[in-house]
Amino acid sequence: MSDELTYQDQTEKDKPESRKIPIQFIGSPREYWKIYMINLALTILTLGLYRPWAKVRQYKYLYNHLLVDGIPMDFTAKPIRLLFGQLIVMLFFGLYAYSQITINVTLSVILILTFILMLPILMWLSYRFFFRYTQWSGVSMSFTASKSEFYLETIINSLVSIFFITVPLAQRRWFKFIARNAFWGNKQLSVNPSLEKLYTGLGLYIGTIAGGIFIFFTILVVVMGVATVSMPEENLSNMSAGFVIGFTILGLLIYLSILFGGMAFLKGYTVHAIYHGLKIGSAKLKLNIKPLRLSWEYLKLYVLTIFSFGFAYPYLFAKLLATIANNAHLELPEGESLLTRDMATEEVSAIGVEALDDAGFDIDFDIGL
Amino acid sequence: MKFKAQLIRTGTSERTEVFVSIERKVLRLSNGDSYPIGEVSVGERSGVNSPFFIFLPSGQQLIITENVREFADEFYKHLPFYRKNWLHRFETWGKSLLVSVLVLIAAITFWLTKGSDMAAEWLANRISYDLEYELGKHILSGLSTLGWTVRKPSTSDEKRVEELFYFLSEQAEVKYAHFYVLDKPKIVNAFAIPGGFVVFTSEMIDDYISEEDGLEALGGVAAHELGHIKHRHSLRILIKSALVASIFTILTGDVSIVSLGMAQQLLSLAYTRKQEEEADAYAITLLMKSYLDPEPFIELMQNLKEKYDTDEVPEFLQSHPHMSKRIKKMRQLMEQLKKQDFQE
Numbered sequence A: 001m002s003d004e005l006t007y008q009d010q011t012e013k014d015k016p017e018s019r020k021i022p023i024q025f026i027g028s029p030r031e032y033w034k035i036y037m038i039n040l041a042l043t044i045l046t047l048g049l050y051r052p053w054a055k056v057r058q059y060k061y062l063y064n065h066l067l068v069d070g071i072p073m074d075f076t077a078k079p080i081r082l083l084f085g086q087l088i089v090m091l092f093f094g095l096y097a098y099s100q101i102t103i104n105v106t107l108s109v110i111l112i113l114t115f116i117l118m119l120p121i122l123m124w125l126s127y128r129f130f131f132r133y134t135q136w137s138g139v140s141m142s143f144t145a146s147k148s149e150f151y152l153e154t155i156i157n158s159l160v161s162i163f164f165i166t167v168p169l170a171q172r173r174w175f176k177f178i179a180r181n182a183f184w185g186n187k188q189l190s191v192n193p194s195l196e197k198l199y200t201g202l203g204l205y206i207g208t209i210a211g212g213i214f215i216f217f218t219i220l221v222v223v224m225g226v227a228t229v230s231m232p233e234e235n236l237s238n239m240s241a242g243f244v245i246g247f248t249i250l251g252l253l254i255y256l257s258i259l260f261g262g263m264a265f266l267k268g269y270t271v272h273a274i275y276h277g278l279k280i281g282s283a284k285l286k287l288n289i290k291p292l293r294l295s296w297e298y299l300k301l302y303v304l305t306i307f308s309f310g311f312a313y314p315y316l317f318a319k320l321l322a323t324i325a326n327n328a329h330l331e332l333p334e335g336e337s338l339l340t341r342d343m344a345t346e347e348v349s350a351i352g353v354e355a356l357d358d359a360g361f362d363i364d365f366d367i368g369l
Numbered sequence B: 001m002k003f004k005a006q007l008i009r010t011g012t013s014e015r016t017e018v019f020v021s022i023e024r025k026v027l028r029l030s031n032g033d034s035y036p037i038g039e040v041s042v043g044e045r046s047g048v049n050s051p052f053f054i055f056l057p058s059g060q061q062l063i064i065t066e067n068v069r070e071f072a073d074e075f076y077k078h079l080p081f082y083r084k085n086w087l088h089r090f091e092t093w094g095k096s097l098l099v100s101v102l103v104l105i106a107a108i109t110f111w112l113t114k115g116s117d118m119a120a121e122w123l124a125n126r127i128s129y130d131l132e133y134e135l136g137k138h139i140l141s142g143l144s145t146l147g148w149t150v151r152k153p154s155t156s157d158e159k160r161v162e163e164l165f166y167f168l169s170e171q172a173e174v175k176y177a178h179f180y181v182l183d184k185p186k187i188v189n190a191f192a193i194p195g196g197f198v199v200f201t202s203e204m205i206d207d208y209i210s211e212e213d214g215l216e217a218l219g220g221v222a223a224h225e226l227g228h229i230k231h232r233h234s235l236r237i238l239i240k241s242a243l244v245a246s247i248f249t250i251l252t253g254d255v256s257i258v259s260l261g262m263a264q265q266l267l268s269l270a271y272t273r274k275q276e277e278e279a280d281a282y283a284i285t286l287l288m289k290s291y292l293d294p295e296p297f298i299e300l301m302q303n304l305k306e307k308y309d310t311d312e313v314p315e316f317l318q319s320h321p322h323m324s325k326r327i328k329k330m331r332q333l334m335e336q337l338k339k340q341d342f343q344e
């Protein structure tokens, strides 16, 4: 309770003379779900050939229904570029599959090593791709970090994250780096993620998991104890099969809840730390939603996604996006303007996005949510 | 009808509010500009209420977020059919999801029951024997990485089986045929790898060679494997599993199945029941054509059937629940062929 009050107070005190720029998501989660499912069906029917179109249509839906100052965001990538990227990536994975069929260990190892070494480059391409094709008010965003700079930063970042406890430091460094190199037209982005929030997220993550495991084993010990004491020998062996199955299911559910609970805390606090206070030029993004509430929204997303076998994901994701967007606004100091000039130039390859996507990395909205 | 729109200047985010109306295939802006509808382009739309992004020939952008449905009706009325945004129409059609799901279910059913086998057979027939041989060589050398040690026959018993195998392969007129022995793992098994490689475990040779008619029985196993080779079954299985795995990978983006699927297929080489029966029939015919008695082979199968009731079923006994049927079918074929011989 007091948390909410304090930072709303801050908001008011920080910029007494400022203009509020509204952000709203006007899409319908149900409609997004339907479009997602139709496109999924078309993708399967065309053996994946339609996938770039499906992707662009999904992004378009989310972007075009996100209004900032009444103007919709736009995703301007051409599906055909994504198709080209996908074909190249498929060729690579085809080669990998071939190395597996023929059990050609040398080739597999070379391919895996190539992929690992290329990973930062692919990430770099992904960032460039998503920024380049994100447009608002006729002006595209861009990501200006050079390849070598980005490569170096990923290495430093993974070194810093080696120690579990330093992960927030790495995150903070990383997002500062990304923002520093991100532009909307000629306006630079900047973030200053609160270390306190990042550490709170990590702490709650560890706490949830540790606490969950402790509770689970306590229950286990108690129940087993009761069962052994109260049941005669011969009944025990009869009951044990049902017990094992029951406990496996119960254990799995508890395990998943613990894991998702922890992950939701981590995600909620991290997203809040990054986005609350993000600046585009002098405009500042404000989230009118507490980190704890955000974590709760993520928990719903994770748990319901699992229990619906993934089918509810598009619906839940759009809903989450709506919750965040409708609880956010930009704050522009009086006298400043949001105007910018378009700086975007050449097209950016989609190989990075496709490769990371095919390898199971979810970079798509990692920049976002 | 007049529609509120934001006109965005080229190269900056500067914008002005204008009103747009469509009159006689011309887009009229309240600032006095006008553009023929054929000369503007529209961004793809996703969703019924999705905003309109209109790109004007001047480089400016027109964004309409209010009353988009009414605007769409007026706008698309004037466009030729190929510019009517069909994808968007399909998505927003009430039955689109139902139709796509039904078509999808039909397609998947077809693929699982017929399509993948047909595609695999079609592809297998387009692969040359030389290429298949190269593929087989790779697989054979790869077996050692799985802890399987394949070697040439060395003992006199093994050489006797090998001799019989080559005799049968000549009768079978296959382009490539090679005989190998496997020491590890210690199981009774035999299998065929693409490119004409037939592998017997030393355990199987040792178990049966000393029995009465043991050599003939092992010859039957060889004939059965030659049947798989003649019909290119293992190649077809590999292609099929590669097809299934790659489609899965494309659709889900999960690469792990590719490697998992291959290794599994290699180890178990799960032929279909139909393929096993084809190989059985081929074996009986080949044995009789070569003046060998199929009976010891049938007995060996009977014997193994009783021995291995559940797990660790040798490859040529893979479709285990149908063993009795397979044995019966082989007997029938044998009688039939004997009768034909007799009549001739």
Ligand SMILES: [Zn+2]
Pocket (backbone or CB within 6 Å): B224, B228, B271, B276, B279, B315, B316, B317
């Ligand atoms: Zn077989």
